[in-house]
Amino acid sequence: MQRLALLVLGLVCFPVFALTNVDLYQTEIVLEQGVDNSDAKARVSGMEEIIIRVSGDVEATSNPVIQKALKQNSQYLSQISHGQREGQPTLKMGFSPPHIRSLLSQAQVPIWPATRANVLVWLVEEEQYERNITWEHSDSRLLSQMRDEAVKRGLPLTVPVGDFDDITGVAASDLWGGFARPVGEASQRYPVDAVLVVRSDGNALRWTLYDQKPKTIGITRQAPLSGSNSGEKAVLKMINQISDYYAKKSGVVVASESSETVKVRFTTLKNAVDFFSLEKSLKKLSSVASLDILKIQRDQVTFNVHLLASQAQFEQELGRMDKVIRLENKSLNTQTIGSVPLTTTDSDESTWDNRAVDLIPAEQVLTYEWEGIPIAAETEDTQEAESPLVLEESVIEY
Structure with missing residues (x-):
């Protein structure tokens, strides 16, 4: 990982290609004049707007769980200030992304990715x-x-x-x-x-x-x-x-609690920019809680993905990502000699003469090809600055 970080630090510039990311958690509500508790009403209206924006569902605020949360809106606010818009006083609010997403998960309301x-x-x-x-x-x-x-x-x-x-x-x-x-x-x-x-x-x-x-x-x-x-x-x-x-x-309905994990391998990563772009894209998926890097070898990386939703929903989201192409899945066999785990794919040929080998049942690995940035779109500076992902034929195990 340190070597990959150094590769990125060495890049002078590189083109950025991304879909539109929407600011989902900021809003500004005009305060009603001559009304008692106008700030309190504005906070409820602001949270309702955020719920609808994040979920993509105009009926989401009718959910019983969310109705209870609206009465405790201060728990979901991360910042608040007063302002003006077209001469009218307003309340500017920022809501906590983790808290809003957790609320939607508990209410089993879909999340429309940013x-x-x-x-x-x-x-x-x-x-x-x-x-x-x-x-x-x-x-x-x-x-x-x-x-x-x-x-x-x-x-x-x-x-x-x-x-x-x-x-x-x-x-x-x-x-x-x-x-x-x-x-x-x-x-x-x-x-x-x-x-x-x-x-x-x-x-x-x-x-x-x-x-x-x-x-x-x-x-x-x-x-x-x-x-x-x-x-x-x-x-x-x-x-x-x-x-x-x-x-x-x-939209994706995210489970409130899930310890489900899935292993995903990506091939044909050309450089460190590809790696970090892929990692960032995966972390943005609504069905993904976190990532563990299992292996980086040559132009391939294998992740252990902790899911908030089902594997089927994760695969649907992954299928909508740009730059990824689904390949034939492989099985990952974890073999143990004594207390030393060794990881191979079902295509590897290994022999274990005169050794006691305990085999754990094979795990399926989702395999995708990463298309990365088209060569035609790269600048001359980028081409000169980029370094390949190949790490001297070595393997990093985590």
Whole structure:
């Protein structure tokens, strides 16, 4: 491990590729004027917002366990201060991530991981028979509402900047007419995971969500999601529907207590950056409590993963991670000679002449290939600074 740390310290720079990580545990609530115990009510409202944001479930605050916890919200607060927003007094709050996650586990409410899909929003507003695209810095009440509601739900939104490339890349008529190919082509310049086209006509909204990379929109046969909403709460309903979709897709119900472990091996790690990036990604999974490093050998690392959820849920989360490909599983045979444990795989050929060997039943090892950072995306400085993970053909056992 020390040698791996030295390899990382030696890196001058390297590109960072990651999904959008949402700040789930901070909120700011406007205080009600002329109301008794306005701070206390704001703390409850703030905790409710955090519960919904972390769980992805708007009904989570109705859970009996969470209802009890809301009355003891001070136990979950990690910081609190007063502020102002648009001339109104507010209460700024930060909640403790471990305590909130533990509460959701006890209530058996899903957790929507903080790493979430970034959605590009093409908004077309019709006013006086004219249709115009709303850009990032446009003075649009509708866009402001969308952003506010998305922050409450923890849904990352990106709005086109409206520069020359955007203006010439797509027309309002293409967006209004629902032509997929122009939408995909115009969206490719943005590093997003999905594209949302919203058409506004007064208080009525019609929307189409392409839950795919922009380069595949209009190319593949994947059908988009669509909906329509009207009235004063049209924006709220739309953001809730989209957030519910992603929360259901990615949420994990975490067990309150679990000592279950699983061994996972990753191959083709090229360097120390790959190793630490992989380790960090695994620790972020909602189903993972902690990691133990069992072995580092050449370009492979084997972890003992302590689970908060079932192995099936862990494998589902792992399957949604970028850069990992599932390989054929192997068995890990722990062989004991006297009091000295030796670890081999079922593909190793070992002979034990004239020795008493006690065999412990084979354990299954989940095996994945780590794709890492594409070579084409690496900078010259990165390529020169990176060092391979091979540790002089040695094995580190923990």
